[in-house]
Amino acid sequence: MNVYPFISEILQIAIVLGIAPAFIGWVRMLKCWSQGRTSAGLLQPYRDISKLFAKDVVLAENASWIFRFTPYLVFGTTVLAGGIIPMLSIDLPLSATADVIVLVALFAIARFFTALAGMDIGTAFGGMGSSREMTIASLAEPAMLMAIFTISLAARSTSLSQIVQVIYSGQSVLRPSLAFAFLAFVLISLAETGRIPVDNPATHLELTMIHEAMILEYSGRHLALIEWAGMMKLFLFMSLGAVLFFPWGIDATGSAVGVVLAFVFLLLKLAVSGVILVLIETGLAKMRLFRLTEFLGSAFLMATLGMLAYYILD
Amino acid sequence: MLKEAIIAAFGGHVRFDGSQRPASVSACVVPRDRFGEAAKVMKKAYALLAAEWASDETSLGRGYGVFACYRWGSEYLIVKTEVPSGDPWFPSLCRSFVPAFRFERQIMSLMGIAAAGNPDVRPWIKFEDWPAEAWPLRKSFDAAQRMPRVTGEYIWTRAEGEGVYEIPVGPVHAGIIEPGHFRFQAVGEDVINLEERLGYVHKGIEKKFESLVWQDGAKLAGRVSGDTTVAHSLAYCMAMESMTGCQVPERAHWLRALFLERERIANHLGDIGAICNDAAFAFMLYQLSRLKEMLLRTNLRLFGHRFMMDRVVPGGVTVDIEPAGKREILAEMDMLAADFEKLVTIYDENPSLEDRVRDTGILKPARARELCAVGIVARASGLNLDCRIFNPFPPYDRHEWMELDVPVLISGDVHARAWVRIQEVRESIRIVRKMIEEMPDTGTHVPAGQPAPDSSGFSAVEGWRGEIIYWLQSGPAGEINRCMVRDPSSINWLGLELAVLGNIVPDFPLCNKSFNQSYSGHDL
Numbered sequence: 001m002n003v004y005p006f007i008s009e010i011l012q013i014a015i016v017l018g019i020a021p022a023f024i025g026w027v028r029m030l031k032c033w034s035q036g037r038t039s040a041g042l043l044q045p046y047r048d049i050s051k052l053f054a055k056d057v058v059l060a061e062n063a064s065w066i067f068r069f070t071p072y073l074v075f076g077t078t079v080l081a082g083g084i085i086p087m088l089s090i091d092l093p094l095s096a097t098a099d100v101i102v103l104v105a106l107f108a109i110a111r112f113f114t115a116l117a118g119m120d121i122g123t124a125f126g127g128m129g130s131s132r133e134m135t136i137a138s139l140a141e142p143a144m145l146m147a148i149f150t151i152s153l154a155a156r157s158t159s160l161s162q163i164v165q166v167i168y169s170g171q172s173v174l175r176p177s178l179a180f181a182f183l184a185f186v187l188i189s190l191a192e193t194g195r196i197p198v199d200n201p202a203t204h205l206e207l208t209m210i211h212e213a214m215i216l217e218y219s220g221r222h223l224a225l226i227e228w229a230g231m232m233k234l235f236l237f238m239s240l241g242a243v244l245f246f247p248w249g250i251d252a253t254g255s256a257v258g259v260v261l262a263f264v265f266l267l268l269k270l271a272v273s274g275v276i277l278v279l280i281e282t283g284l285a286k287m288r289l290f291r292l293t294e295f296l297g298s299a300f301l302m303a304t305l306g307m308l309a310y311y312i313l314d
Numbered sequence: 315m316l317k318e319a320i321i322a323a324f325g326g327h328v329r330f331d332g333s334q335r336p337a338s339v340s341a342c343v344v345p346r347d348r349f350g351e352a353a354k355v356m357k358k359a360y361a362l363l364a365a366e367w368a369s370d371e372t373s374l375g376r377g378y379g380v381f382a383c384y385r386w387g388s389e390y391l392i393v394k395t396e397v398p399s400g401d402p403w404f405p406s407l408c409r410s411f412v413p414a415f416r417f418e419r420q421i422m423s424l425m426g427i428a429a430a431g432n433p434d435v436r437p438w439i440k441f442e443d444w445p446a447e448a449w450p451l452r453k454s455f456d457a458a459q460r461m462p463r464v465t466g467e468y469i470w471t472r473a474e475g476e477g478v479y480e481i482p483v484g485p486v487h488a489g490i491i492e493p494g495h496f497r498f499q500a501v502g503e504d505v506i507n508l509e510e511r512l513g514y515v516h517k518g519i520e521k522k523f524e525s526l527v528w529q530d531g532a533k534l535a536g537r538v539s540g541d542t543t544v545a546h547s548l549a550y551c552m553a554m555e556s557m558t559g560c561q562v563p564e565r566a567h568w569l570r571a572l573f574l575e576r577e578r579i580a581n582h583l584g585d586i587g588a589i590c591n592d593a594a595f596a597f598m599l600y601q602l603s604r605l606k607e608m609l610l611r612t613n614l615r616l617f618g619h620r621f622m623m624d625r626v627v628p629g630g631v632t633v634d635i636e637p638a639g640k641r642e643i644l645a646e647m648d649m650l651a652a653d654f655e656k657l658v659t660i661y662d663e664n665p666s667l668e669d670r671v672r673d674t675g676i677l678k679p680a681r682a683r684e685l686c687a688v689g690i691v692a693r694a695s696g697l698n699l700d701c702r703i704f705n706p707f708p709p710y711d712r713h714e715w716m717e718l719d720v721p722v723l724i725s726g727d728v729h730a731r732a733w734v735r736i737q738e739v740r741e742s743i744r745i746v747r748k749m750i751e752e753m754p755d756t757g758t759h760v761p762a763g764q765p766a767p768d769s770s771g772f773s774a775v776e777g778w779r780g781e782i783i784y785w786l787q788s789g790p791a792g793e794i795n796r797c798m799v800r801d802p803s804s805i806n807w808l809g810l811e812l813a814v815l816g817n818i819v820p821d822f823p824l825c826n827k828s829f830n831q832s833y834s835g836h837d838l
Contacts, residue, residue: 035600124481128819197666200594204488205823207481208592285667286594288674289503289820 016082020235021045030278052224070117071225078229099158118214129213139296146303147184168247180306187299242269316391319359336556341392349395350405362686365800366417388704406431439513442466473499492833503818523797539835545777553784557771558763566630567708578778582735593670630759671729675825689780694730701776731828801835
C-alpha cells in the first residue's frame with residue numbers, strides 16, 4: 001500500500017485550512033487595487049481570525065445549543081468537504097468514501113444549521129437572513145446538482161476522483177456539455193459563496209445582508225470559526241472549479257514531485273480565479289434580491305442544457 | 315401673489331407687520347380662529363408650506379406667536395397668529411398641508427402649544443421619558459436644570475395580519491452615520507409601512523441660541539449640521555444682516571457663494587459615491603471620495619478649514635482669496651471636471667447599477683408637492699425649486715450672466731436623485747470657475763451692527779440638501795429671543811417614508827442614501 005495518498009490527504013487538509021485565508025487576502029488585495037486603494041496585504045485575514053479568537057464570546061441570554069454548536073459544525077463540515085475534493089492528487093483516500101453528492105450535502109448541512117442559528121436568537125435580522133439564504137439555497141442546490149450530474153454523466157461516476165481522472169486523462173478539449181456545466185458552476189459559486197452580484201460580503205447595511213445577517217450575532221471564537229469556514233468555502237469552490245474543469249497539473253502518479261507540482265499549479269489556478277472573481281465583482285453592482293431567481297434560474301438552465309448537450313453532441 | 319390672496323380673503327382682519335425683515339418678505343397677523351382658513355387660502359394660491367414654528371413672546375409682553383411660512387415662486391409670506399399664554403392652542407394646518415403635522419408635533423412637544431385638529435399627538439423630538447409638562451423652548455424653562463426621568467410609552471403604527479412582521483432598525487446603525495430609528499412593517503420582503511422616529515441627536519440648539527450674543531450665533535448655526543456648515547451659518551448671517559440693515563460688501567457675497575458651491579460639490583460627490591456603494595458598486599465610492607478629499611484639502615489650504623466652518627460671519631467672511639488661490643481652484647476644477655466626467659460615464663453605462671437605481675424608491679411629483687419637499691428631493695420629483703434662482707443673493711441675482719441651469723427630473727426615483735446631484739456638480743464646477751474669474755475687488759467684511767428690539771429677520775439659502783430657512787426674533791433688549799432653524803431634512807424625511815412604500819426591504823438603504831437627510835439638522 002502506498003503511503004503517499006495519506007500524506008497528500010493530510011497535506012491537502014492543511015492546505016485548505018492554511019491557505020484559504022491567504023486566498024481571501026489575495027482577492028481583497030486585488031479588489032483594493034482595482035478600486036485604486038492600498039490593500040491591507042495578503043496576511044490581513046490571518047490577523048482578523050487570530051484577533052477574533054482572542055476575543056470573548058458575547059452570547060445572547062436566549063441562545064440555545066444550536067447557536068453555540070453551529071460554528072463548530074460549520075467549521076467541521078467545511079474541513080471535511082476540503083478532505084474529499086482532489087486538489088493535489090487524484091488518489092485521495094477520503095474521496096472514495098464520499099462522492100460529489102455528499103459534498104453538496106455537506107454544504108447543505110452547514111447552511112441548514114447556520115439558518116437555524118440565525119433564527120435561534122430571535123432578532124429580526126437573523127430571521128431575515130435565514131429566509132433569504134434558504135430562498136437562494138432552494139434555487140442554487142438543484143442547479144448545483146444538475147451541473148454536477150452533467151459532469152458525472154461524462155465521467156460515468158459521481159466519485160470526484162473518478163471524474164477528475166476521466167477528465168484529466170480523456171480530453172483536453174472542452175466538451176460542449178462541460179462548457180455549459182462550467183458556466184452554471186460559475187453562477188452557482190457566486191451565489192453559494194455570497195459574492196457580488198448575489199450578496200455583498202463587505203457591507204455594513206443590515207437590511208441588505210444575506211449570509212452576514214444570519215451570523216450578525218456571532219462574536220469571538222464562534223465568529224472566527226464561521227469566518228474561517230467561509231474563507232474555506234470560497235477556496236473550495238474555486239479549487240473544485242479548477243480541478244473539475246481545468247485539471248491540468250494534478251498529480252495522477254502519486255509521486256512526491258507530482259504533488260509539489262500539483263500544488264504550484266493549484267496556486268496558479270487560484271491566483272487566476274481570484275483575478276476573474278474580482279473582475280466580476282468590480283464590474284457589477286449587487287442585484288436586486290428578486291433578480292436572484294432569474295440569475296439562479298439561468299444557472300439551472302445552463303446545467304440542463306449541458307445535460308442535453310451531452311446526449312445530443314457528445 | 316400670496317399677499318394679494320390673503321388681503322382678498324381676509325380684508326380688514328389681516329394686519330401686516332412692518333418689523334419683519336427683509337422687506338421683500340411679508341409678515342401678517344391673522345386672528346387665531348382663522349389661522350387654518352389662512353392655510354386654505356394659501357393652498358388655493360398654490361403656495362407650499364415652508365415652515366411652521368412658535369415663539370415665546372412673553373418677554374415682549376405678548377403671549378405666544380405661532381407662525382406659518384408659505385412660499386410660492388420667489389415670494390415668502392409669514393402668517394402669524396397670537397396665542398394667549400393662558401390658553402395655548404392654535405388650529406392645526408395639517409388638513410391643508412401634510413408637513414404641518416410634524417411641525418405641529420414639534421411645537422406641541424417643545425413649546426407646549428396644542429395644535430387643535432392634529433390627529434397625531436405623540437411627542438416628536440422630545441422623548442417620552444421626559445415629563446409631559448416640560449416645554450424646553452418656553453422662556454420659563456431653565457435649560458440648566460436636570461430633568462427627572464419618567465416612564466412613558468411611544469405608540470408605534472402597527473400592521474397586523476398573516477405573515478406581517480416588524481423590523482426595528484436603529485437608532486444605532488452599523489455604519490458611521492447618525493442615529494435614527496426606522497420601523498418597518500413588512501410582508502415577506504415588501505415594505506407595507508415605514509415609520510421614522512427621530513430626535514436622538516436633539517441637542518437643544520434652538521434654546522442655546524437664545525443664550526448667545528448675535529455674533530456667536532453664526533458659530534452655533536455652523537454646527538447645526540456639520541456637512542452643511544457654510545449654508546447654515548450663511549443663512550443665519552443673512553437673517554441677522556437683514557435685521558441690522560448691514561450692507562455686506564460685494565466680494566464677501568461672492569466668496570460666500572464660492573464656499574456654498576464648494577460645499578455643494580464636495581457633498582454631492584460623496585453622496586453619488588455612497589449611493590453606488592449601497593448597490594455594492596464600491597469603485598465609485600472610492601473614486602468619488604478621492605475627489606471629495608481633494609476638494610476638502612484645498613479648502614484647508616486656502617481657507618484654513620476643511621469644511622470652511624466659521625468662515626462666514628455676520629457682516630461678511632473671515633478669509634479672502636489670493637490670485638494664487640484662484641489659480642489653484644481653477645486648476646483643481648479642471649482636474650475635477652475631467653475625472654468626474656469619466657466616473658459619470660461609468661455610472662451611466664453600467665447596466666447592473668442602472669437596474670438598481672431606476673424605478674427604486676419613487677417619490678411621485680404629486681406626492682412631493684403634497685409634502686412640500688425641497689432641494690434635491692424636490693427637483694428629482696418635478697418641483698422646480700431653488701433659492702439660488704428664486705431668492706438669490708449676489709452673484710446669483712445676475713441670472714443672465716450666470717445662466718444657472720437647475721436640473722429638474724420627474725421620475726422621482728433613486729436615479730433621479732443621483733442624476734440631479736450629477737448635474738448640479740457640473741453646474742457648480744462651471745459657476746465656481748465663472749465666479750473665480752470675475753470676482754469683484756471690494757472689502758470682505760463690515761461691522762454687522764445690532765438688531766433693534768422686537769424685530770425679526772428671515773432668510774432662505776439653498777444649501778446642498780435644499781432650502782435652509784432661518785427666522786430670527788430679537789427680544790426687548792435687542793437680544794436673541796428666538797432662532798428658528800428649518801433644515802431641508804425637517805420636511806424631506808417624510809418623503810423617505812413615502813418613497814419606500816412598495817419597495818423591498820433590502821432596497822431601503824439605497825433609497826435612504828439617495829435622500830441622505832440630516833439627522834442633526836432635523837433634531838436640532
